[in-house]
Amino acid sequence: MSEAHCAEIAFHEDRVWFRNSQQPETVLTFELPVWATFVAAAKAGALEAPPTGQL
Numbered sequence: 001m002s003e004a005h006c007a008e009i010a011f012h013e014d015r016v017w018f019r020n021s022q023q024p025e026t027v028l029t030f031e032l033p034v035w036a037t038f039v040a041a042a043k044a045g046a047l048e049a050p051p052t053g054q055l
Helices: 032-043
Strands: 006-012 016-020 028-031
Touching: 016 032, 028 032
Parallel strands: none
Antiparallel strands: 006 016, 016 028
């Protein structure tokens, strides 16, 4: 069995569904404008990872 971690994203009507393949029972949903803002921020480099060992 693979131990890869995958983000799974699905678009349905006016929502985006997001889950971690390692925890498929937990699904986050976002409205499309919220998702678009998140993606734009990520592409612009506006999101930084926390320092190592901190969440």
